[in-house]
Amino acid sequence: MTMILLIACAGMITGFFFLLHLRPVEFTDELFAFLLRKPDTLKEEINQVTKQRKPGVFRREIMEAQEILVMTGRGGTFSLLCAASLALFAVGGSIAIIIGNFFLSPVMAIGFLFMPFWYVRLTANNYKKNVAAELETALSIITTAYLRNEDILTAVEENIHYLNPPVQTVFRDFVTQIKLVNPDVEAALRNLKGRIENDVFHEWCDGLCDCQMDRSLKTTLTPIVNKLSDMRNVNAELEFLVTEPRKEFITMVILVIGNIPLMYFLNHSWYQTLMFTPVGQIILSITATLIFVSTALVVKLTKPLEYRR
Numbered sequence: 467m468t469m470i471l472l473i474a475c476a477g478m479i480t481g482f483f484f485l486l487h488l489r490p491v492e493f494t495d496e497l498f499a500f501l502l503r504k505p506d507t508l509k510e511e512i513n514q515v516t517k518q519r520k521p522g523v524f525r526r527e528i529m530e531a532q533e534i535l536v537m538t539g540r541g542g543t544f545s546l547l548c549a550a551s552l553a554l555f556a557v558g559g560s561i562a563i564i565i566g567n568f569f570l571s572p573v574m575a576i577g578f579l580f581m582p583f584w585y586v587r588l589t590a591n592n593y594k595k596n597v598a599a600e601l602e603t604a605l606s607i608i609t610t611a612y613l614r615n616e617d618i619l620t621a622v623e624e625n626i627h628y629l630n631p632p633v634q635t636v637f638r639d640f641v642t643q644i645k646l647v648n649p650d651v652e653a654a655l656r657n658l659k660g661r662i663e664n665d666v667f668h669e670w671c672d673g674l675c676d677c678q679m680d681r682s683l684k685t686t687l688t689p690i691v692n693k694l695s696d697m698r699n700v701n702a703e704l705e706f707l708v709t710e711p712r713k714e715f716i717t718m719v720i721l722v723i724g725n726i727p728l729m730y731f732l733n734h735s736w737y738q739t740l741m742f743t744p745v746g747q748i749i750l751s752i753t754a755t756l757i758f759v760s761t762a763l764v765v766k767l768t769k770p771l772e773y774r775r
Contacts, residue, residue, distance in 0.1 A: 535547070551583065587765055605667070656671070
């Protein structure tokens with residue numbers, strides 16, 4: 467009976483979308499745009515800018531995921547991410563309703579709602595590692611060419627074909643700005659500095675700006691580039707240290723969830739008590755809440771450390 471009601475509810479929602487000529491992506495865009503709307507009053511805007519009043523947990527997760535997608539060049543997929551989040555919200559609640567645990571329904575729905583945003587936060591580290599590896603190659607060959615010809619524009623043009631996206635795109639825009647928009651090299655370097663979020667890259671751009679005034683300072687560029695190799699080695703060790711607690715957490719979650727079907731074979735009466743009595747259903751709800759809260763903390767607190775200096 468419950469399954470029939472869920473299917474009827476899904477069919478009714480689908481019918482409303484057809485009647486209103488509304489696409490799911492448009493609905494999610496409008497919904498999340500409402501959640502991310504700017505403060506209505508000047509006082510609220512001041513509190514938000516000065517961080518005296520932090521946004522809610524859900525809004526903060528959405529904003530952080532949106533910033534990560536823009537930073538990684540996937541800003542166009544934000545609508546799909548929101549649609550997937552709402553779909554998982556419905557799936558999580560439906561699973562709890564199907565097994566007959568209405569206490570678990572809001573927990574599963576909210577937990578599944580956050581899953582796409584947690585996934586985006588985890589993938590951001592891989593993007594940073596790829597950019598850092600590409601920067602190490604790009605800055606090395608460009609610095610070597612600059613030490614030879616003392617012209618940063620020529621050095622970039624000579625080696626731009628050896629670079630890979632997204633670093634290649636950034637340096638191509640740098641060349642375009644100097645040749646077609648503004649010949650001011652220092653202004654182009656300041657603009658280049660803000661295109662990639664990396665401390666060593668920022669220091670390298672500052673060093674190039676100093677070299678425009680004093681060419682003898684070009685010898686400081688090589689030690690700056692060498693920092694990328696040191697940072698890569700140290701970050702690899704730090705990531706290994708952080709990965710171990712994450713693996714232990716995943717193992718414990720699998721054991722906790724796996725004990726439920728295992729209990730069906732070991733002690734059927736305990737299984738019936740856990741699944742079909744109010745006390746057992748409340749215990750399952752509390753357990754699921756702790757799992758989702760712990761997952762959020764693991765994603766936030768055990769993200770790979772980053773050695774900067």
